[in-house]
Amino acid sequence: MNGLLASKLFGQLIETNAFPLAVWETVYLTFASAAIAYLIGLPLGVLLAVTDRGGLKPVLWLNKIVGIVVNIFRSIPFIILMVALIPVSRAILGTSIGNGAMIFMLVVAAAPYVARMVESSLKEVDAGVVEAAKSMGAGTFKIIWKVYLPEAKPSLLVGAVISTVTILGYSAMAGTIAAGGLGSLAVTQARPSNAQDVIWLCVLLIVIIVQIIQELGMYLATRTDKRIRAKGRKKKAEAGK
């Protein structure tokens, strides 16, 4: 039985530079999936917000259909969704294993989640501001582009941080379909040989990555928000008096 520290596997993994590779794979899987999930989820979220009752252009049947599809995908646990998507991935990508297939599955799981995130961010935008834009003769597209998205930007960034961290969590299941990353390393290699040191290092590295994403994302969200920044300045100015 291996000891708690410096297992045989740990040594091997250090020698083969497996940890940096796993970190890279986790980051790569997460961000590539998040980026593609936003390409799909952002327009879907806009659609959900705009077509809803009381939205800019209510189209209730469309809203209902998209809403139901989104809800179905969101209610399937990721591990089951992965298994179900294996034949789909094989049909579309020609493979159901590896990082490419993993990104495909992560996107399918995350895009609906992103859509809801975006929808809720857009719904925070003050209806009065939208009305003002309408009164100036702005059409639907202009209002989305020049009012909804810029006004919701800080909230969208916060949503992006939450979505990315969620995707990172999902990516830990990559081992199931022979894709890489820290989760895969911990589950498929460290677990069978009970290398606790490897498992805990993986955990630590994931925590560090999440912290970096979280802090950086929140910093950006706060920095771009003219409401918060202005308040901070005012406080500073008051303290200076």
Place this chain on the structure above:
Amino acid sequence: MIELRNLTKIYPSKAGETVALESIDLTIPDGSIYGVIGLSGAGKSTLVRCINLLEKPTRGQVLLDGEDVTAAKKKRLGEIRRGIGMIFQSFNLLEQRTAAANVRFPLELNKTPRGEAKQRVEELLALVGLSEKADAYPSQLSGGQKQRVAIARALATRPKYLLCDEATSALDPATTESILQLLKKINRELGVTIVVITHEMKVVESVCTHVAVLDQSRIAEEGRVEDVFSFPQSEIAKQLIIPGLIRSIAGGGGNKLRLVFHGDTSDEPVISGLAIECGVPANILFADTRRIDGKTFGHMVIELPENGKQVSAAKEYLAAHNVVFKEEL
């Protein structure tokens, strides 16, 4: 000229239908500052939103310089809206844009060339007295400053009309007055016709040339402000012009007169005159008068003694001094 013809707006609701506006006929002449006053729920906001079709009327027409706005196609409606500025109670500025960028917003929408837009924004901010706040974000501005930015933004496309939906209701009295003066200046100097929606009689009194009193989805009365103010016909107008508290004090016997000072009134102190010249002691129950350009405007409720002779003497005296009075209380 804005003409509302048989304008009706009905909202479907769970309990059947809610009538927000019923057969409104109104003509807003060019160059006027037209007040629409009413209690909350009277339909004022719906009325103003029907002018630029933020609300689609259920029936009736909105004629803008003779053109029926309700029949306008999408593209034309955009153009029409650019010719009507609008400001709101909650300012509705884009929070993530600076004051200057907010004013530039409508210019971006109608694709004004960059250089021209920049110059126009500077002009407008100067007009509303906020040149030094060009780079400030709305959260760094006071309520009055935000409304000034909103006014500058509403005027960016040189509209002929400006709609103000309770534009001063969120502001303190001093700021309200400064915003009202700005609206007056815009009306006078730029010739913009202004529609002012408010629940405050003071706002109407201070800036409007005309007023329509809205009550329960209908127009109770309308006309020039001095006429409606001096001789309110409808119960609702009386209620708005004379505060309820005074009405209740004034109730219950005695000879009460409401005196109206409309600018032509002689400069003599009439109440002292009543006492000294006619020997009639008058009790002042309520007074709300002010002097503008050396003339007295406003009204006053006085109570006279229960003596027919004295009362008629008092009335004669008042008539001789050009004070309009009514025994309506």
